[in-house]
Amino acid sequence: MNTPPSSTRPPAAVRLTQVSHVYGARETAVTALKDVTWEFTPGTFTAVMGPSGSGKTTFLQCAAGLLEPTSGSVSLGPHQLNGMSEKKLAILRRELVGFVFQSFNLIPALTAAENIALPLRLARRGVDRAWTNELAKRAGIADRLDHRPHELSGGQQQRVAICRALITRPQVLCADEPTGALDKAASRAVLSVLREAVDDLGQTVIMVTHDPIAAATADQVLFLVDGRITDVMDAPDPERVAATVTRLAGED
Numbered sequence: 001m002n003t004p005p006s007s008t009r010p011p012a013a014v015r016l017t018q019v020s021h022v023y024g025a026r027e028t029a030v031t032a033l034k035d036v037t038w039e040f041t042p043g044t045f046t047a048v049m050g051p052s053g054s055g056k057t058t059f060l061q062c063a064a065g066l067l068e069p070t071s072g073s074v075s076l077g078p079h080q081l082n083g084m085s086e087k088k089l090a091i092l093r094r095e096l097v098g099f100v101f102q103s104f105n106l107i108p109a110l111t112a113a114e115n116i117a118l119p120l121r122l123a124r125r126g127v128d129r130a131w132t133n134e135l136a137k138r139a140g141i142a143d144r145l146d147h148r149p150h151e152l153s154g155g156q157q158q159r160v161a162i163c164r165a166l167i168t169r170p171q172v173l174c175a176d177e178p179t180g181a182l183d184k185a186a187s188r189a190v191l192s193v194l195r196e197a198v199d200d201l202g203q204t205v206i207m208v209t210h211d212p213i214a215a216a217t218a219d220q221v222l223f224l225v226d227g228r229i230t231d232v233m234d235a236p237d238p239e240r241v242a243a244t245v246t247r248l249a250g251e252d
Helices: 056-063 086-096 112-122 129-139 154-166 184-201 238-251
Strands: 014-023 030-040 045-049 071-076 097-101 172-176 205-208 220-225 228-234
Touching: 014 056, 030 056, 030 071, 030 228, 045 056, 045 184, 045 238, 056 172, 056 205, 086 097, 097 154, 112 129, 112 154, 129 154, 129 184, 154 172, 154 184, 172 184, 184 205, 220 238, 228 238
Parallel strands: 045 205, 045 220, 097 172, 172 205
Antiparallel strands: 014 030, 014 071, 220 228
């Protein structure tokens, strides 16, 4: 099922058009994505699920401009990524894409506030302390900004990572298993921050997850099998998501 959403919707935050990606060549070639077309509406939260090896991470990396498709095209807002030089692509990613990973990737020697501000410093932009404080307040870590990562819980570290991803006011936030290393309570807190970023800040979020409860936080779930979008679920709930994942795993 590779039919894009209706053209009457707002312009896409990210658009993939007939995207395929192949790792290796000849006898060792593995096709991770197969002719995938999809677009993400601004201000929406999309979860991406599928069995192991279904192409979820490759899909996310292509959407974020981290991986160039073998064929097809990717657009980030009005920017066509295909053929863009690595230097220009790196600048575009830095300005328009926020990243959150399962491992928090915080700098141990920096405080939470310094970790949040790091993308601005790397871009040689002034630190917006009011925005930093606003994000920290929304994430429930305003009283932890002077603490270093080893002084924070896993959930708090991930919320710092989300604030860091949002500090540049990106066009899209890409999250790869952001709750994968967290317990149930910490996962709920992280998902609440992502949901609020969409509802209150108008952020576009694309999240790869294996957790039906996490996926149910999203507005929509895309299910991938063998590199193709096979199912789409609007207004998801954990039970329906889990049932679909089980069915697709059985068909795989």
